[in-house]
Every structure is written in C-alpha cells, then in structure tokens.
Amino acid sequence: MKLSQKEAAFQNEVLTRFELFKSLFLTLPFQRVKHTGTLLPFFTTHCEKGVEEHLSPEEIIDSFFGQYEQYVQEEDRMDLLFRIVQYVERQVVLFDAVEDSSFQSIGHSDETGSLEPLFRQTQTNNKLRKQIVDKLKDFSVRLVLTAHPTQFYPGAVLSIINDLIEAIKENDINNIHLLLQQLGKTPFINKERPTPVDEAASLAWFLENVFYKVASEIQHTIDNELEVPTEDVKQLIELGFWPGGDRDGNPNVTVESTKKVATMLRTILFRCYYRDFRIIRRRITFRGVEQYMDELQELFYNNSFNPIENPKDETARILSNLKSIERVLIENHNSLFIDVVEDLIRKVITFGCYFTTLDIRQDSRVLRDTLTYLIDSNQELTNQPTDFESLDEKEKLKKFPFSELNLVVGEDAPALVKDTLEVIPLLKSVQQSGSERAAQRFIISNCQQASDILGLMQLFLWSGWQKESLTIDFVPLFETVDDLVRAADVMKSLYTHRDYVKHLKSRGNKQTIMLGFSDSTKDGGYLMANWSIYKAKMELTAIAREYDVDLVFFDGRGGPPARGGGKTQRFYASMGRDIENKHIQLTIQGQTISSQYGSIDAAKYNIEQLLHAGIISEINQNDGDTLTAKQKDVIDQMAEVSYEKFMSLRKDPLFLNYLENLSPLKALSTINISSRPVKRNTDKELRLEDLRAISFVTSWSQLKQNIPGFYGVGSALQFAEENNLWSYVRNLYEHSGMFNTIIDNCMMSMTKSNFDITSYMQYDEKYGTFWKMLHDEFQLTKKYVLKLSNTKKLMENYPVERESILAREKIILPLLTIQHYAIRKQKNLSLEDPQYDVYSKLIARTIYGVVNAGRNLA
DSSP, X not given: OOHHHHHHHHIIIIIIHHHHHHGGGGGOOSTTHHHHHHHHHHHHHHHHHHHXXXXXXXXXXXXXXXXXXXXXXXXXXXXXXXHHHHHHHHHHHHHHHHHHHTHHHHOOTTGGXXXXXXXXXXXXXXXXXXXXXXXXXXXXXXXXXXOOTTOOOOHHHHHHHHHHHHHXXXXXXXXXXXXXXXXXXXXXXOSSOOOHHHHHHXXXXXXXXXXXXXXXXXXHHHHHHHOOOGGGSSOSEEEEEOTTTBOTTOTTOOHHHHHHHHHHHHHHHHHHHHHHHHHHHHHOOOTTOHHHHHHHHHHHHHHHHSOOSSOOOOHHHHHHHHHHHHHHHHHHSTTTTHHHHHHHHHHHHHHTTTSSEEOEXXXXXXXXXXXXXXXXXXXXXXXXXXXXXXXXXXXXXXXOOOOOOBOOOOTTSOHHHHHHHHHHHHHHHHHHHHOGGGSOEEEEETOOSHHHHHHHHHXXXXXXXOGGGOOOEEEEEEOSHHHHHHHHHHHHHHHTOHHHHHHHHHTTTEEEEEEEHHHHHHXXXXXXXXXXXXXXXXXXXXXXXXXXXXXXXXXXXXXXXXXXXXXXXXXHHTOOTTSOOSEEEEXXXXXXXXXHHSSHHHHHHHHHHHHHHHHHHHHSOOGGGSOOHHHHHHHHHHHHHHXXXXXXXXXXXXXXXXXXHHSSHHHHTTSTTOSSOSBSSTTSOOOTTTBOHHHHHHHHHHTTOOGGGTTTHHHHHHHHHHTTOHHHHHHHHHHOHHHHHHHHHHHHHHHTOOXXXXXXXXXXXXXXXXXXXXXXXXXXXXXXXXXXXXOSSTTTTOHHHHHHHHHHHHHHHHHHXXXXXXXXXXXXXOTTSHXXXXXXXXXXXXXXXXXXXXXXXX
C-alpha cells in the first residue's frame, strides 16, 4: 500500500465516518445539546484563528463571547464552557470508536509485527518452524496493569465504546444513535476519589472483557499453526496486576485492600469460567460426562457466588475434569463440541485460580525502616546490632543471619512498617488459594544496594517463611540515572552472595530486574534516559551471563515516549545480542490500557506485536541491532550533551515555577481520578524529586510542549553534525532498530506538541524568555530529526498515526483553550472567591478530555 493510499483509507474509513456520525449528536434529545453542538464549530474555528494570531486564551474566549449578546453574564459563559467540554469529551469517545472499528481496514505502520506472515513462512520452512517452537517453549509476554491517574474511562464508558465499535462496523445507525444517547447520560467522572479496590475493580474490566478472551485466541492460533500442544508452552501470555499491591508512595494501599483485591480477582475469574462452562453444559448433553460435569458445576458455581474465607487452588482438579470430558468426547462422540472444552482448558492453563499475578511493591527506605524496627524490638532473637542501618554495605552483607523466626509486629510500629510486616505473611495465604503464581513477586522501588534485596529476604524469613519454601522473587527496581549506573555492581554482589545464590537456584536461577523509564526521563532527559536503560541492560546481561543467571527484564513503561512508551514492540525487536530478551515484561498504564487493550481487535494486535518482537529478536536478528564500540561511543557523547542541556533547563529557577503556574499540575492533585497522590511527601512544599513522573509528563503534555519527550535531542544531533559524527548517526538511524525507535518516538512526542497554543507566553514579562528557550530547542530538534529521517514533516513515514494524532489535536483544541483560560483567570482570584472552585472544576474537566484524546499522552 502506498502512503497516499493509506492516508486516503484513513480519510474515508475514519475522518469521513466520524463527521457523519458526529452529526447524530445534534439530534440527541437532551436539553441544549443542539445549541452547544451548533456553537461548537464556530468556537473551534475561533480558537484556531486566535492561536494562529498568537492571542492569549482570554482574548480568544472574550472576543468569542463578544459576538453573542446572550453571553454577557459570567454564569452564562461558564455554563456554555462546561457544556462545550462535555460535548467534546463525547466526541473523543466517538472518534475512538470509529477509529477502532476501522482497525482491520486502515492498516498499521508496523504490519510486519503480526504473527500471521511469520507462521505462513513456517509452512515451507521446517527449520524456522522448529526455531519458533523451541523459542515458544520458554518464552512469555507479561503485561502488568498498573493503577495510574490517567485511566479516565470508567467501565460503563468502556462498555459503550466497545458496543459502539461493533455498531459502527455494522453501520447500524439506529443502535449508534441509542448508544450516543446512553453516552450522553453516562457520567465520565467519579464523584469521590476511588480507593485502591475501586481501581482494581475498574481495571478488572479489561481482564474480564478483553484479556480473558484474547489470551485464549492467540494461544489457539499458535496451537493450530505450529501444532504445539498447549501443555508444552509453559505460559505464553502472562498478566500482572498492581492495584491493591503497589504500596510505593500510595498511603491508601493496605493489607486489607491487598486481601480484597486478591479475592476479587479470583471471584471474577471463576465467573468467567462459569459463563464458559454453561455453554459447555448446554452443548455436551451426551452420556459418559455426567460426573465430571457435576463436579465442575459445583466448583465453578460455589467459587463464583459462594466464596469461602480461605479457598484452595483448584486448578489441577478443574483440568482433570475437563480433560476427562475431552477424552470421552474423543473416544465416544466423534470429538463433537471438543473445541469449546479445549478453549476452557487453554484458559485454565493460562489463568489458573488467580487470573493475574498480584505484585507487591514498596520503597527501599520503608523496607530499611522495617528491618530496623524488627532488630530494635527483638534484640535477643535477631542478635543484630542496633546500629545495623549505619553499617557500610560490605558489613551489612556479612551480617545478615538469614535465620528463620516468626516475629510479631507490635502496636507501636509505624503504619508503613506494620503494613509491610502484615502483607508478607498474607502472601502465603494468597498463594494457597491461587498457586504460587497468584503472588510471587516483591518489587523494591528506589533500590540502591544489594542489602536492600537481602534485607527484604530477611524480613520474609523473620515473618514465618522458610528458606526451603520461599516461593517469592525479589525484584530490584532501578529508576534514576545514578541507580542505573550502579545496577550491575548491585547485582554482582547478589550473584556472589552465598545465601542469595542458594535462593536463586530454588527459583530456577531466574532473576527479574525492573528498570523504570519514568523517573530516569525526569532525572536525565529523554535521550539520556533511553541510553542509560539500554546501557544498563547490556551491563546487567553481561553480569548475568557470567554467573549463568537466567535474566528477565521488567520494563516500567508509561504510555508516551517520555515514559518509555511509543513504539514499544519495535524497541523489543531490536535488542541485539548484547541484551537478554527471552521474556518480555512491561507495565501498561493510564490511557495506554484502554487505547491499546480496550477492545479485542486492538489487544490481539498489540499482544501479537510483542510476541513477534520477542521471537524475531532471537531467531532473525538484524546485525545492525548489536552496536559496535564506536556506535556506543557516539550515542554516549550525544546522551551526555542532551543530559547537560536538560539539566541546565531543570536548574533554571523558573523551571518548576513555570510548570506549577502555567500547567494544570495543581489540579491533578484535586481531581477524583486516582487513590494515588500526585507527589510523594504530600504535606511538604513541591520539590521536583517528590513530583511523580506521571504528573510531570502529564503537565507538560497538557501544555502541548511535551518537554520530557524531546528536550536535548536537537542539541545532541547538532553536536554530532558539528563534530563530524553525522555519518555515524545516520548509519545508526538506518540500521539500529533501537536508535531508530528512539528518534521516531521523539517525533511522535513532537507531533503531539503545539507551541502555537502557548505562543502568547513569549510576551510574558516573567516567563517569556523561558518559553522561547523551550521553543528554540523544539525547533532545533525538529530541524535535525527531519534531516536525519530525510522527511519533510514529522511522522511522515507513519501517515495513519500522524493523521490520527492531528485529528485528535483538532478535536481538543477548544478544551486546551478553555483550560489555559481557566488557569489564568483563577490566578487572579483568592481561594475564598466562589469562582475559584468553578475554575478548578473547569480545569479538571478539560484534563480528562485532553488525556483521553491523546491516548498515550500521560
């Protein structure tokens, strides 16, 4: 397909149909909807013209209202602005549905990433078939759903989107009209801030309605194409879950919420099984299966609707009965309806009795405090010095006794210490009800030294666990640039520590290491973050291979390129021989969950992309993906230039002030979108180190400046050109998938930027010079990435994605104008002024729409 044909297909399948269906909004039987819909095109055009003329938001909006006599009163003006926001929010949903309904027909830029053409090659290439089969026997993709405050669509809206997708596919105008009416009546926001359990219930919608079906479908395709028995593949698609388990910085996660979430996940899974089983029971009415059917009926029904306090893992029992039914069908009934039985078998093998692994995460500082508390309050039993925490690292590593005790936490313990010591024994009962896979990982955030991991291991042994049955993987999380530099030395200390080596062997000699993109981007800028992580992976791989450790990387990625997102599958396909890539594990969060995994088609496509990336990176590696010493040196130099440029920006005294006063950063902490605070140390003055990366990136994206996704890249490329390195950089872009992806993702961030919206700031007495500095680097980066990619416009090589982004940006331009207007108006008001709260609500509502439209903006 030529590029122009792709653009034409997008125009016909998405943009034209969107305009047609959008007109249905005007016919909705709601008060003043038609009036709002009639005014919106005029308001949008007015905003576009005002932005082109570099007018301030006040000038744009005040001049618009000046055209209409009925909008003299402030109350009437605010009422219309709120109605415009609500109207645009629902237009975004409609655009999502129209675009997703055209998923199959408009094509994607990365068609090479699907499994179908790869499997077609195996039909005539037995060597390739064997390579793929061998790879799949010890390969998995683990998607970990995390609770982040940008998953805005509630379950009811997600259901409407999915129903709309199907109605639009069928061109069912009557049903589309009804669904738009339902959308108009359905609230988009929470009245109250959700609890961690509420967040878990919200994300469980995706487990039940998408992943449960898609995982089985993909496994079925592989079984059929490659004729690999399901049992031979350990577990190809795995799911992880953070709501209810992720304690790092979220004071609302407790032992009780962890327990409730684990129980809820198990119950939802059994209800999925029960629905499938009812179909089996309805179809298989033959003799010889009665006893198996009766036992399964009791098992599925009771676990779905009459759950007991401490259930046990019933996976083996379920599979035994299902396989008995399968055997009877083969032997006596010509395999009639065997497909529905095999489908449920695949699902039970994949999800067991737990649905998804519940990860526990806590900050290393809390874990150190917990260890200190136990030592101080149990001096005679632990036999450890009271100044243990002040010992140097070498002394600490020698001092751990790894004794097995069952120490009791006292009522005097600080809340976080108490929570840690209560969740550790809870994990044992979670494993009993859903197998080891139900909760087998404890992630240590802000991990800085080997003693952080060994200290946690000791906490488990002092909380009733035994060494021989310590079925827990301890996962260090390295996030900042400094942590990434130290990571290899930390792991070497562990791989040479006698007790840890023994534990690792009991875990199959498999070590998972988590690398976080978000904080490293905030810490060192876009290019340095990407390169630091890549370099850390090479160093960690070398150390693991030296000590014969099976290394698994778990990537903490957000939706946008600034937090490790973007073209993720291309990144995994280009790891090269210096980086271990047997398993792919990554977090999916925020709008990425609903945009990439919100429908069956989208989820199937994106999971297949990751599976394809993992297979290809090993059996069909591109030679250019393994970097030479010179290439590493060139990227090193550029990353350093980029880092210095970003750090000079960070050190600017206006940096945080600019973000706090001109973006909706403050509003993020007040809206009911998450149980998680916007920053750590919430009771203190805002500091950059306390600001969560997601809030940092979201604020820049709302400004349409996306600084964390490009800043410093232009300066780095200019440095390369001026120092006779351009030919190496061009070669890297053409032959290194990793470097190519970094640059292409940078272009995606820039396509979602629009400095014209804030161009009025260049005249501001306080912030004008700062804004120009940001804009100059944007222009410089744009100049060099276009030169490097040999294109005339950003994302020229991805026309469908580019058109989608530009269409969405046009839809939300009114929201951005309203948001900046409200922020600037609110600055002049006191907290006691009634209008202050009105503007706060208006800012909050615009945030929803902008993030939803951006899909991977936050």
